[in-house]
Amino acid sequence: MKKMKELVRMTFLTKFAYMKAFWFNVLGTGASIVIYYFLWQFVFQKQNSLNGFTMVQMTTYVILSRILSSQFGGGINEELSQWIYEGKIGVELLRPISLFFTLFAKRMGEFLFFLLFKGVPISILCFLILGGTAPAGVLNFILFVLSIFISIVIMFFIEFMVGICAFYTYGYHGLMFTKSALLSILSGGIVPIFLFPKGLAAVLTYMPFAGMVSVPVNIYLGKYVLAESAKFMMLQIVWALVLCLAAHLFYGHVIKKVVVQGG
């Protein structure tokens, strides 16, 4: 636990070194929220509700989903790919802790930093300016937070697998872009999943991606009854376990073939 804490601290120190770049990132997220807000306002001029969503609820969805999905641009996959690509992976493999541990601690650090300096302040600011609803209930809020924490674990394993694909591609920019685009769409980060064609929407609801944006935000808005919330969160946990297993199998397979480049 102490090792985790120290590694999280290191991530914070690293993040602080790039604070100026981070402010631009925050600004970008803010801008995207405003754009989506006006887009939906146009839609709601003609009607009062869309599939049970009122304008205020949609505003809430936009704020929360944009902020949550702004994480897709980051994550540990870029760094892991870079390590593989540049050969630094050798050094990381020589640490007295496992690669999973190092990267998970980094991911937690990144997430906490995100919450503290972006998630919470930008949410509050947007709620004050654009308006939005409070959580449907205390329990909803608690489950919302819990669900986000589980989704970080899901994200971590997906990022990990995307990251090691660099073993095969020897490049990582395409991987990064594909990951961030796919996750944004499939998680409901760009538009709510109910807007997709019926069949696709039904499938997506049960995919691990929904757990990253759609599930927590719907829980927050009270779109799911308690039993449904519980069901979707159980599903999140199942996906986390499945992806954890997949990541370990993939890693075990790849690590034997590691060609540590250069040197």
Place this chain on the structure above:
Amino acid sequence: MSQIQVEHLVKEYKRKKNPEGLIASAKSMFRPEIETMQAVDNVNFAIEKGEAVGYVGPNGSGKSTTIKMLCGILKPTTGSVRVNGLDPFHDRMKNNKNIGVVFGNRSVLWWDVPVIESFRLFQTLYEIPEKRFKENLEKFTEIMDIAPLLSVPERQLSLGQKMRCNIAAAFLHDPQIVYLDEPTIGLDTESKASIRRCISKINEEEKTTFIITSHDFQDIESLCRRIILINHGKIVLDDNMQSVKQKFNQKKQIQFEMEQNPWHNGEEFICQGVRVMGTTSHSLKLEYDLEQTDSMKIMTAVAKGSEIQDVNISGRDIEEIIRDIIRKDNHIKRSSDVM
């Protein structure tokens, strides 16, 4: 059992051939031609605790590949490596606690944070007790002369400064074995000298085992008592430094400065096992074979005929010896390839 035991170690790399020309390149995207190369080819050696071994060879001879397999970051194709009885690839995490590694071209520190923060993190990760950590930190800060660098983020350091911090980092957890892969790249002579002194001292006092690869033969000569030479993935030589010098240093040169050289433009200097390399009216340069004669005999002979003012004897240094061995080995390989 030895601390490090390497048996029949082989590492094969499969490499996609990069063909020349645009059309051939496009074809290779779909059906690449794979070529296999043996980076390490049936290597055997054993290293005892407290030894300091120089692992040398020309570029691309398989040095780094071997080191990586010893550390456990590459899986051997066949053969076995045992370090303290462990298989470093399968028990990597356990093995990592006992070893320190310095790669001349890679840093183990965190790029964006002050060096001391990286050191502090190592303390936690390696579970170094506070007292021991303080002692080691003080010791290596002094030896590597990095006290003023501790508060600086690594990205602001120069190559040599980075190296010094990395070397200090490798010793903080009292490793039993330290692998140094090109440890003196980018260092000034003063730092090189202090690193060599420091390594020798740790080797003697703590009985730490060292395996060093370097292109700087002064590193190898001053640090290692044993030398393993690898060429084309095969071990060509594994011997004591001193006996290598004796075995391969059979010829030496001796040069005399004198009042008057009676063998210049006169009769030739003749002595068994000696070849005249050059004469002027005031000097004489000879090469002699240690198996047939020695420097005293020659000096006596020269002193009989002239008045010696100065003598200079030189042998080949280890670098030249190694270069010679490699040249011969390459020659043998090439001629056997033809057959």
